[in-house]
Amino acid sequence: MKxxxxxxxxxxxxxxxxxxxxxxxxxxxxxxMAERDAIAAGLSREEARRLARRGFGGIEQMKEDHREQRSVxxxxxxxxxxxxxxxSLARDPAFAAITVGLLAxxxxxxxxxxxxxxxxxxxxLPFPEPERMVRVVETPTPTQRNNTTTLTFLDWKRxxxxxDALSVESVTRAAVESDGNPARLTGKLVSADYFDVFxxxxxxxxxFALGEDQPGAAMVVVISHALWQSMFAGDxxxxxxxxxxxxxxxxxxxxxxxxxxxxDEAVFxxxxxxxxxxxxxxxxxxxxxxxxxxxxxxxxxxxKMYILRARLDKELANFKDWGFAVEPFGKVLVGDTxxxxxxxxxxxxxxxxxxxxxxxxxxxxxxxATRQKExxxxxxxxxxxxxxxxxxxxxxxxxxxxxxxxxxxLAYVLLRAAAxxxxxxxxxxxxxxxxxxxxxxxxxxxMTVLVLTGLLPxxxxxxxxxxxxxxxxxxxxxxxRAAMRRTIVIGEVAASVVLIAGAALLFKSLEKLQHVDAGVxxxxxxxxxxxxxxxxxxxxxxxxxFYHAVVQRLRLVPGVEQASVTQRLPLQGAAWGEYLTLPxxxxxxxxxxxxxxxxxxxxxxxxxxxxxxxxxxxxxxxPPVMVINQEVARDLLGKFNFANPVxxxxxxxxxxxxxxxxxxxxxxxxxxxxSERTGGLNAPVRSAVxxxxxxxxxxxxxLVVRTQIDPLSLLSGIREAVRQVDxxxxxxxxxxxxxxxxxxxxxxxxxxxxxxxxxxVAALMAALGLYGVLANAVTQQRREIGIRMALGAxxxxxxxHTLRSAxxxxxxxxxxxxxxxxxxxxxxxxxxxxxxxxxxxxxxxACVLMTLVGILASLIPASRAAGVDPMTVLREEG
Amino acid sequence: xxxxxxxxxxxxxxxxxLKTLDTMGPMHGYRIARRIEQVAENLLRLNxxxxxxxxxxxxxQGWIRTQWGISETKxxxxxxxxxxxxxxxxxxxxxxxxxxxxxxxxFLEAES
Numbered sequence: 001m002k003x004x005x006x007x008x009x010x011x012x013x014x015x016x017x018x019x020x021x022x023x024x025x026x027x028x029x030x031x032x033m034a035e036r037d038a039i040a041a042g043l044s045r046e047e048a049r050r051l052a053r054r055g056f057g058g059i060e061q062m063k064e065d066h067r068e069q070r071s072v073x074x075x076x077x078x079x080x081x082x083x084x085x086x087x088s089l090a091r092d093p094a095f096a097a098i099t100v101g102l103l104a105x106x107x108x109x110x111x112x113x114x115x116x117x118x119x120x121x122x123x124x125l126p127f128p129e130p131e132r133m134v135r136v137v138e139t140p141t142p143t144q145r146n147n148t149t150t151l152t153f154l155d156w157k158r159x160x161x162x163x164d165a166l167s168v169e170s171v172t173r174a175a176v177e178s179d180g181n182p183a184r185l186t187g188k189l190v191s192a193d194y195f196d197v198f199x200x201x202x203x204x205x206x207x208f209a210l211g212e213d214q215p216g217a218a219m220v221v222v223i224s225h226a227l228w229q230s231m232f233a234g235d236x237x238x239x240x241x242x243x244x245x246x247x248x249x250x251x252x253x254x255x256x257x258x259x260x261x262x263x264d265e266a267v268f269x270x271x272x273x274x275x276x277x278x279x280x281x282x283x284x285x286x287x288x289x290x291x292x293x294x295x296x297x298x299x300x301x302x303x304k305m306y307i308l309r310a311r312l313d314k315e316l317a318n319f320k321d322w323g324f325a326v327e328p329f330g331k332v333l334v335g336d337t338x339x340x341x342x343x344x345x346x347x348x349x350x351x352x353x354x355x356x357x358x359x360x361x362x363x364x365x366x367x368x369a370t371r372q373k374e375x376x377x378x379x380x381x382x383x384x385x386x387x388x389x390x391x392x393x394x395x396x397x398x399x400x401x402x403x404x405x406x407x408x409x410l411a412y413v414l415l416r417a418a419a420x421x422x423x424x425x426x427x428x429x430x431x432x433x434x435x436x437x438x439x440x441x442x443x444x445x446x447m448t449v450l451v452l453t454g455l456l457p458x459x460x461x462x463x464x465x466x467x468x469x470x471x472x473x474x475x476x477x478x479x480x481r482a483a484m485r486r487t488i489v490i491g492e493v494a495a496s497v498v499l500i501a502g503a504a505l506l507f508k509s510l511e512k513l514q515h516v517d518a519g520v521x522x523x524x525x526x527x528x529x530x531x532x533x534x535x536x537x538x539x540x541x542x543x544x545x546f547y548h549a550v551v552q553r554l555r556l557v558p559g560v561e562q563a564s565v566t567q568r569l570p571l572q573g574a575a576w577g578e579y580l581t582l583p584x585x586x587x588x589x590x591x592x593x594x595x596x597x598x599x600x601x602x603x604x605x606x607x608x609x610x611x612x613x614x615x616x617x618x619x620x621x622x623p624p625v626m627v628i629n630q631e632v633a634r635d636l637l638g639k640f641n642f643a644n645p646v647x648x649x650x651x652x653x654x655x656x657x658x659x660x661x662x663x664x665x666x667x668x669x670x671x672x673x674x675s676e677r678t679g680g681l682n683a684p685v686r687s688a689v690x691x692x693x694x695x696x697x698x699x700x701x702x703l704v705v706r707t708q709i710d711p712l713s714l715l716s717g718i719r720e721a722v723r724q725v726d727x728x729x730x731x732x733x734x735x736x737x738x739x740x741x742x743x744x745x746x747x748x749x750x751x752x753x754x755x756x757x758x759x760x761v762a763a764l765m766a767a768l769g770l771y772g773v774l775a776n777a778v779t780q781q782r783r784e785i786g787i788r789m790a791l792g793a794x795x796x797x798x799x800x801h802t803l804r805s806a807x808x809x810x811x812x813x814x815x816x817x818x819x820x821x822x823x824x825x826x827x828x829x830x831x832x833x834x835x836x837x838x839x840x841x842x843x844x845x846a847c848v849l850m851t852l853v854g855i856l857a858s859l860i861p862a863s864r865a866a867g868v869d870p871m872t873v874l875r876e877e878g
Numbered sequence: 879x880x881x882x883x884x885x886x887x888x889x890x891x892x893x894x895x896l897k898t899l900d901t902m903g904p905m906h907g908y909r910i911a912r913r914i915e916q917v918a919e920n921l922l923r924l925n926x927x928x929x930x931x932x933x934x935x936x937x938x939q940g941w942i943r944t945q946w947g948i949s950e951t952k953x954x955x956x957x958x959x960x961x962x963x964x965x966x967x968x969x970x971x972x973x974x975x976x977x978x979x980x981x982x983x984x985f986l987e988a989e990s
Binding site for chain 1: 906907908911912925926927928930931932934935938949950951953954955956
């Protein structure tokens with residue numbers, strides 16, 4: 001905000017200082033001369049001085065008057081120049097339209113991008129004293145983050161000299177009846193002081209009291225503003241009503257304010273009451289958020305947690321390498337990849353704006369050439385150089401303000417269009433809007449553009465020898481102007497090359513990612529998620545019966561080849577990790593655990609390498625089994641010298657169903673499969689074990705169906721089949737496996753397409769600049785070309801002459817661009833997958849592309865040069 | 879100071895300066911002020927300092943321009959001279975002035 005005025009102020013200040021100094025000099029000289037004349041007339045020195053003073057009148061009064069005259073002029077001039085500028089733009093609407101368009105593009109894209117940067121990276125969390133909000137985690141290795149256990153969490157919570165509030169947080173879902181229809185709501189299970197972490201006060205009622213997260217407490221719930229509005233129509237008597245979650249009545253004790261807590265998917269909050277079975281240090285299940293005590297820095301908190309960790313050495317003997325870490329909440333919310341992508345996109349957009357400015361400056365310069373005479377005339381009529389620069393600046397100001405207004409409008413449209421697309425990758429606190437800060441940035445962008453596009457051409461125009469311009473039958477631009485226009489074009493080419501090189505690298509990386517073998521088939525697969533409500537499926541047996549029945553029914557749908565139920569899809573990660581304990585080994589092995597049904601390996605085309613897969617006989621009550629992937633086999637052999645794992649027994653904790661706690665089991669390894677990518681395509685293949693769903697049912701499931709024809713065409717049949725098994729079960733997230741794969745690459749795709757699009761725009765603008773300069777040169781050299789052709793030059797020579805000049809600019813631009821790429825693409829490194837930031841193919845491709853675009857841009861002026869008719873030209877000049 | 883002196887008639891200082899520069903050519907502020915006083919033969923009460931705000935106003939209008947020169951006291955001062963636009967403006971102002979005085983004169987004759 002401050003910056004907006006300071007440029008104009010600065011200019012005025014410098015001017016004021018200079019004018020005051022000059023005036024002071026004039027006054028002194030005046031008094032001296034008056035004194036001298038008086039002495040010459042015979043007065044004494046004293047009398048002469050007094051007379052001179054009296055004759056001059058009040059000095060301070062006069063100075064004020066002088067200043068007033070100046071400032072009034074200054075403003076009158078400005079308003080006149082602005083009016084004149086608008087008039088001169090109106091005379092050349094094509095120029096005005098192109099310039100305003102270019103500026104709008106540059107400023108609009110920048111403003112839109114800034115609002116994303118602002119919302120995600122700059123705006124602090126929308127809670128009081130956000131710097132005190134932290135996440136507390138365990139660290140298996142210095143770089144890994146892990147959830148914690150109940151007893152450890154309670155130990156943390158006792159550190160009241162570190163934390164004001166500390167709460168667990170986990171997502172839960174519950175079935176509700178809304179207007180007679182079954183619906184699923186997402187909520188969170190939290191500790192009683194959860195809302196103290198965010199320092200959020202309810203708009204009505206209260207949040208949880210101390211002790212409401214202890215066993216035996218009454219069933220209470222806090223709801224979001226959104227739920228209050230949607231389900232209870234904003235009923236003011238909400239605190240007397242109840243919310244039935246999974247059929248159990250909960251007293252509504254409070255409603256949260258609208259805003260931040262409405263952007264996450266959670267709409268209700270219940271106290272998390274630890275069960276006796278959860279009181280251990282084995283199950284790392286809790287995510288922990290906290291608020292630091294006032295005055296405790298992050299470093300101090302970390303140091304105290306370090307001491308605490310040392311004290312707990314005996315209790316945590318099984319996890320002796322694990323540490324505790326306190327991390328800023330904001331940092332966890334915005335991942336490194338997202339942060340880098342946003343910076344990258346912002347960088348790209350800034351380069352585009354610079355190129356847009358360069359083009360506008362170029363246009364203004366070209367226009368300035370034709371106005372040389374007008375300027376010279378005005379100068380000879382008494383306009384000072386400052387006034388001429390002022391006038392040109394005022395014209396630029398008109399352009400920039402128009403461009404800025406159009407740009408902000410464009411930014412608004414862009415944000416409206418992009419919000420749903422980018423919202424998915426942004427944290428829940430992000431609020432994309434054109435607020436005062438964003439508009440302030442827009443104004444700043446306009447000021448920058450004004451200086452870049454206005455000042456340079458103004459100086460060029462006014463420093464030219466004005467009297468010469470009047471005398472010569474002007475054939476256009478002076479040499480220095482042409483040189484400057486060439487330099488600008490070279491700069492544009494260089495900047496474009498940087499962007500194209502970046503885009504080429506990202507596209508190549510994306511291409512590699514596309515072709516990573518996921519270890520599973522992707523085609524002809526459709527997936528959907530479901531969440532078995534505890535009311536309809538109260539026991540693990542009921543859930544297992546559903547899995548079996550739904551798969552059997554799905555296989556009967558015509559066109560369906562295979563169907564399966566799994567907890568997590570490939571590429572979407574595993575639900576959790578567990579430790580395999582090996583007989584005789586004193587160290588456990590951390591593995592990912594996936595629950596699958598007997599059809600899973602077949603549906604996804606995962607071959608069994610040895611032993612067998614999961615089969616129908618592996619049901620509840622049968623001997624517990626698991627299948628491992630090749631990575632586990634490799635780890636077992638490498639770390640524990642445990643060859644031929646198939647048939648061996650291992651120990652593992654297996655998750656319980658709903659409120660049923662997990663249990664430790666001795667499980668037989670019955671087979672080994674070829675590894676699938678459980679995580680993202682860019683992540684290394686992880687160790688994973690597969691447990692039969694029937695032996696460890698879960699409510700949270702995914703259905704997968706393999707079809708003979710286009711899977712989407714069978715969707716209605718598939719839905720009908722599920723409806724026949726359970727008419728009340730809603731299906732969500734219907735996606736083909738291809739879509740799942742594409743979504744898993746979103747982190748890589750978004751920056752790639754953004755940079756790619758901007759690179760395209762940049763190349764186009766650079767081409768435009770190149771075209772402008774060459775076309776101008778050809779127009780100016782018509783006579784020269786005419787003479788050369790009259791002397792026997794063939795059209796081919798003329799074309800090659802123009803192209804040579806284009807190539808000279810292109811080559812210098814390419815060289816500068818490559819140098820820039822070497823310096824800048826390193827920033828891409830973390831977003832590249834198996835592609836070096838200095839990949840020669842990508843860089844060469846960027847150069848070739850830019851050259852092609854450049855040649856295309858120069859062909860039109862070149863062919864125009866070849867079309868010059870010597871006779872016509874010579875006659876019109878003669 | 880004599881009782882007969884009058885203030886500079888409102889709005890005429892610009893005209894006096896332009897006319898002075900037109901007849902005398904480029905000169906600095908003190909000379910302009912002295913020249914006006916001399917021509918007025920002590921009938922005019924002029925605060926010499928008041929010509930400077932007028933000069934800056936005329937300069938910003940584009941009617942006069944400045945160049946740096948050296949004064950009789952060896953000081954760097956601004957020399958003011960008429961621009962072409964200023965010369966045109968002078969003839970306009972002279973015409974306006976003549977019209978105005980003629981009007982007032984006719985008015986006074988008719989009333990007396």
